[in-house]
Amino acid sequence: MTSIASWNINSVRARIGIVEKLLHEEAPDVLCLQETKVECGLFPADMFHRLGYTHIVTNGQRMHHGVAIVSRLPLTDVRKYDWQANGEARHVGVTLPSGVRVDNVYIPAGGDIPDRTLNPKFGQKLDFLGRMTDWAGALDQPTVLTGDFNVAPLESDVWNHKALLDVVSHTPIEVETLARLQAASDWVDLGRRFIAAPTPLYTWWSYRAKDWAASNRGRRLDHMWVTPDLGDRAQAHRVVQPARSWERPSDHIPLITEFAF
Template sequence: MTFTLATWNINSVRLREALVCRLLTEEAPDVLCLQEIKTPVDKFPQDAFRALGYTHMVARGQKGYNGVAILSKLPLQDAGGEDFAALGHARHVAARLENGVTIHNFYVPAGGDIPDREQNVKFGQKLDFLTQMRDWAHGGRPARSILVGDLNIAPREDDVWNHKALLKIVSHTPIEVEHLAQAQDAGAWVDVTRKDIPEGRLYSWWSYRAADWDAADKGRRLDHVWATPDIAGAAHGSRILRPVRGWDQPSDHVPVLAAFDL
């Protein structure tokens, strides 16, 4: 079976329902993982997506903040969700496809503006979340699994517009990169996007603060697709849909896609 998977921080699914429908119509991924849906599950606008063939969904939501959902044309079984760092946030949900592949959808905390856990509680929560991701992967020894989402860290020098300028900016600080690497190593996760596109600058997020995001191009690759080694070789065709950032009333993130032959 070949299927295409997309991940996208939508920054309110109810506000951007039409954009999700446009993506599903134009790109037609078999599975779409959304982060920051910002709604309880009972208020999720599922009818519009069902009409486009996405009749299966697992989700964890909360009012006004966070929230993760997996929409699919393919049958899904709810595979649970973890409350990493005991924050009480809807930041992880998992679903299992009929071929036995488990998809984990994550929304890692952004971490605030100050990269110091003593001065900024949110930064400490982010590091604790990543530490528990590490321990979860190490303990669970995931197999036939895909991990996607807004991980809120751009790990490589060419994942940001200016490595030196961002070394003290949350999302690219050495301590965050180290914590993410430990979480990745614990599950032996393969960065599918960089497997397929090993060289060159790649971004999936551009700030709303830029007067002209496209011309300034001060981006970061915060959104990721990982896979366990047993299926990473089946991944191909990774793409980041930069033009989506120019749609009307866009999210500040764009979709990241990959295909799998499994």
């Protein structure tokens, strides 16, 4: 069995304590981190090494974005992608000893206005997804795609579907664009394979809420997808909701999947 976790940590150095807590409590074999906000040479590797996560691949930059994969298993065939051709560190992929690829992505949030003319960041987000769609259509090995997709596609992935239809992350054009990415490789959405809609499922709650749990205005922005050849090898999938209340929490929570490989 191999367990793979994914977490937008919102600065790995600022929240290294809760990353260590997750590794102690859940002990995934592989942890994919997004929004690490650190250059590759300054990544805090010591704690990971101490806990046995001696294989580390980073795609980072100063103060912004950044993704990393830390693992107890050897990692080979490292690939980094720049889907916006602007130097932002948002995608890194590796191959596990089983031959399964793991791709870790932090898709742009897209700004506040869902209009590419008024808000270029929104257009960049849609184009990023479009380039990933072309990439996904050419995949030729079993792949896990995980990370912060910054899109909540289903009505039950947000606290109020009607209220959020014009809010970036749940607009119809984002949902349609993400659906094209999913169709490109017939990806299996493990979150909804194991926790079927219409059961509400969230992975993000804003810092703006005084009591995030009481208001529960969440969105499912974080995902783990697999190519169809891995669908039946996923044995369990869960979210670690208590992590949203840990000391100095991220606004996202971890996902963990157990695989039979």
